[in-house]
Structure formats: C-alpha cells, structure tokens
Amino acid sequence: MYELIIFDCDGVLINSEMIAARVEAAAYKREGFEMEPLGFAEHFAGMTHHAIQEAIEEELERKLDADFQEKLSEAFLELADTQMTAVPGVEEMLDMVEGPRCICSNSASDYLQRYLSDVGLFERFAPHIFSAGEVGNKASKPDPNVFQVAAQTFNVDPKACLVVEDSASGVKAAVAAGMTVIGFVGGDHTWPGHAEVLMQAGALTTVNRHADLAETIQALAAWEGEAL
Structure with a gap:
C-alpha cells in the first residue's frame, strides 16, 4: 500500500x-x-x-x-x-482508506479550518493540513512545494505517496514532486472533458465518485508493486 x-x-x-x-x-x-x-x-x-x-x-x-x-x-x-457541503461519499471513503493521510491545498489555513470544520472533516485530517502559501518556499501549485513539505513531514519517499487532485495545476504539482496521482472528477464543478484534462496533466487514472476511490487506490498499489 x-x-x-x-x-x-x-x-x-x-x-x-x-x-x-x-x-x-x-x-x-x-x-x-x-x-x-x-x-x-x-x-x-x-x-x-x-x-x-x-x-x-x-x-x-x-x-x-x-x-x-x-x-x-x-x-x-x-x-x-x-x-458549503462535503463532496458526497467522502466520509465513507475516508473510513475505507487506510494509513496516514493529509491535505495539501492552495487555500489558506484559516479557510481550510473553517470549512472543513463546517462539514465535519477537519478532525479527520488535523493537524496534517498543509497550505501551500504558508509552508516551504510558500509557492502555490503547480509548484510541487506543498507536496514536498508533506512528504518530508511524514518522512516518506514521494514515490510512496498517492495524491487525489481535481485540477490540472494540482496534478502537475504532484507529478513534479514525484508522486502518483488519481484525478477526481466527482465535484459539482466537473465539466465534459475534465477527466481528459487531468490525464493529460499526468494523472494515472480518474474516478468520478468517492465510492470508487478506495478500490482504485488498492488496485494502483498492487499494479505499481515493486516501485513502492
């Protein structure tokens, strides 16, 4: 895994x-x-x-x-x-995904705490919630800064990190950090061609609902095998 x-x-x-x-x-x-x-x-x-x-x-x-x-x-x-609402299925997905996890966002930390708390998700990640503009070299995605900081904080090789992203700039940042990326196209802003944009940016695959994410993570881990 x-x-x-x-x-x-x-x-x-x-x-x-x-x-x-x-x-x-x-x-x-x-x-x-x-x-x-x-x-x-x-x-x-x-x-x-x-x-x-x-x-x-x-x-x-x-x-x-x-x-x-x-x-x-x-x-x-x-x-x-x-x-503000949580993306449907996110709570159930988090119950299924095992191991350490964190958030890497371009948004400010006070914003992240405010709205993650409002939808009941803050405690499921705290204190490992990284705001790109407040860590490392302060560079936002598509710079890999925030992902590099997360890997360093957990003392994990970037190759052993899996990132879930919904934007091309986020995918590019994670790929630049040396991480595997799943593109997520299940938010309410998804548009026709969204998945293709994320794949072109470097996502290994895409999912359109959280219910499929845990299984996809397990499948990718098995597929990448010795690389992890």
Whole structure:
C-alpha cells in the first residue's frame, strides 16, 4: 500500500468550486469580463485568486480596484457559510482508506479550518493540513512545494505517496514532486472533458465518485508493486 495518501481540498473534499465560480463570475462581469460560472470553474481551475485576477486584468487591459479581492472574499464567505457541503461519499471513503493521510491545498489555513470544520472533516485530517502559501518556499501549485513539505513531514519517499487532485495545476504539482496521482472528477464543478484534462496533466487514472476511490487506490498499489 501507499505510505501516505494526500488529498486536495476544494473540489475533492468540499464542494467549494462552484460557490467560488458563481461569486467570481458575477464580480468580474461587473468589471466587463463575462463568463458563465461553469466555464469560469473550468477555465481557472486550480489557480489562486490573485493569479485569476492578474489574468483577467490582462484581458481587460486595466487594473482592478485595490480592494477587489477583499470584496470578493467577503462575498464568497457570505455564500459559503450557507451553501458549503462535503463532496458526497467522502466520509465513507475516508473510513475505507487506510494509513496516514493529509491535505495539501492552495487555500489558506484559516479557510481550510473553517470549512472543513463546517462539514465535519477537519478532525479527520488535523493537524496534517498543509497550505501551500504558508509552508516551504510558500509557492502555490503547480509548484510541487506543498507536496514536498508533506512528504518530508511524514518522512516518506514521494514515490510512496498517492495524491487525489481535481485540477490540472494540482496534478502537475504532484507529478513534479514525484508522486502518483488519481484525478477526481466527482465535484459539482466537473465539466465534459475534465477527466481528459487531468490525464493529460499526468494523472494515472480518474474516478468520478468517492465510492470508487478506495478500490482504485488498492488496485494502483498492487499494479505499481515493486516501485513502492
């Protein structure tokens, strides 16, 4: 078996991506950048909020107000506080997956604690919840930083780590760290072609529901055999 199972958070454990996409699509539409929420989730999947803003500012050929991100965050939190849910089947899946596990996310640690607690998942991972911008060299995915920190913390060879990711940038980061990746396409933001995008980024396979994840992990561990 793998010595460490690593989960991304947004879109894998909690259904936050479409909440963010709806808020961001509406906010950027007011600034003159129009894109439907699902298209927004697809186009900017795995990017940090500041990276998204920089990309849209380049498209708009102007800078947005200095407090744009603050207002965006307030709008997201207001909606998330009433609409955040765990991805279906995640509790049962965690009951089935054996061995050490952790979370590696681009999201800030206070956000992770807040919403993982709200859906009852925080204690299932704490204290091993790593925020890319707060550990190592502070680089976010697609930099492998956060995955490298997790492996070092658990004193595990990256080759013995299995990562569950829902974005191309997350998959690329885990692959760059030398880890095996399963692409997850069971979140509420999944779009046609999502699985293919993750496979092209380096995922070994994909699953579209948590009910299949434990069995897939066992199958990959047996298949990779001596490499672990």
